[in-house]
Amino acid sequence: MNAFKTLIAGAASTFVLAGSASAETYNMTLAHVLSDQSPYQVILNHFSELMEERSGGRITVEIQCCAQAGNETRAIQSIRTGILTGGFIGGSTLETVVPAYRVLSLPYLFDNKAQAYEILQSDMGREMMDLLGDYDMYGLGFGSSYERSVASRNPVRIETVDDLAGVKIRVLPTPGFVEAYNAFGTQPTPMAYGELFMALQNNVVDALEISPDALVADKFHETVNSYTLLTVHQSTTVFLLSKSFWDSLPDDLKEIVQTAATESIAVGIAAHDKLAADGIETARAAGVEIIEPDLAPFMEKAKTSWDIILKDQPEAQEYLARIQAALGR
Template sequence: MTIKTTLMGAAVAFACTAGAAQAQTYTMTLAHVLSDTSPYQVILEEFKSLIEERSGGDIAVEIQCCGQAGNETRAIQSMRTGILTGGFVGGSTLENVVPAYRVLSLPYLFEDKAQAYEILQSEMGREMLDLLGEFDMYGLGFGSIYERSVASKEPARVETIDDMQGLKIRVLPTPGFVEAYIAMGTQPTPMSYGELFMAIQNNVVDALEISPDAIVADGFYETVNSYTMTRAHQSTTVFVLSQSWWAGLPSDVQEMIQTAADDAIAVGIEAHDRLADEGLETARAAGVEIIEPDLGPFMEAARQSWDVILTDQPEAAEFKDRFEAFMAQ
């Protein structure tokens, strides 16, 4: 064998090795707790399609829906430790980990869903996402906003704030939501989402706060009689990744994932808005009474919880002030 042949062989071997390094493959396991027809699923399926196509198959995505990875608290812990690559979680659940996110549980913080989107898609929203890095997570973006109102069974029909007094209502298991509904005079009952259908069906609770799309997607329209558009919370959602997994990626792969996430979130928001509108119509057609109350008294009562929710939470209070300044412009 000549020296020239040996050098050519070495060059080919090096090129093959370099090519193999460039063709590094990644597998992403992404989880959420909602159904396989939910906006969470829509976003993650769109993300899967986009990233697998754009990476030429070098990034594969597995989606675990319906709480397969446990409830949101457990899923977040799995993301922080790297057991899960990431997924979709509620901003209200994150408040138990990230103090600044307590601001997202303030009732009637935003005027409406459009305003919530405007603020959370701004630089202030990106700052909130960047805070996740301190807690071993990376925030790809805020997703759909779930406008939550009160669904109830007879005789617990809500037309005025007086009808809320003593109402036993299931709320998200976070301090902010509990305090908000205490201020409105109810008996807030935190429980996991998986327990909720049986709880309302068996009269363990009189009512629940929920978005209109979820009433239909998870069958609640079959057991509740009325849906009162209190709109107390514009509940946020977040596309989260494990910080350790994210930090180990080359910058070009990070950029590809971020862009695919942005595009998928836009598709998911549009799908969610459509599902919310359709949910109201489906519920109404099924005999659920849709009630539009005067929101003034609800706002006045609920906002009395703000100081309690923000107690010893300076970061959350600062974001609240910044949001209000932005909205006042």
């Protein structure tokens, strides 16, 4: 009888412990540097709604927009150490941590956004997400690709590749951007994004490379005169989490989180595509000249930077070969 009571007590104890584990709750703090009207925010808002709906209250989400958690470099550090749960980060910033990601900053790696999505949403893209595990992060998926072109103030006007010679242009502070614009013969000038509007107005720089949605969202269309659709970079974005947080989740919640992230990314891509198209039309209506040049000479010059960008980066070189093969080049 005593043995029977002991067995029942043990079973009850096991049931209570199991119930406690299943009832454990998790709070996610997700950060990004863009505005609360950006595609990043659209994605994270949708993700938050799905978490509330599908996790039964076991996961709550707090969103920090507008660089509340610091710039992307700081956010990556916070995610890797578990201070932040995760967020949306530009692939160009991640390349400073994950060497293989440098391939994604090659100019004209993809002909258009459709090609970028074809690769990044494929098994190869998932493989590149999995590389983040070696750096204390977990990748939920690639988000929107931002087609970056060149906006300029008078007297600079970019119609041919020779028009870029000597132009002082603000670029992202990564090898893929600096070396691409070196190849064009410009004076690439990395600077903080928050300083850029005044730098344009004071003629510190003549031009900037930027996506059409950001051109309008951040009011640069009010200070530039032309926007040349060079689409030099398909700038990638990544939805990532702290690996320590991901590893702490039970399998059922991992499935809910991953599925919700994939669905939310699709919503965000559609939102971004519309904002990009609307951005060009808004800029045009505001008097900005939209120039659509022959891209072949620009591609030819820009691609001379590839070997420099990927020098001493064997993993990135391997991905380049695989991407080229997948695109039938």
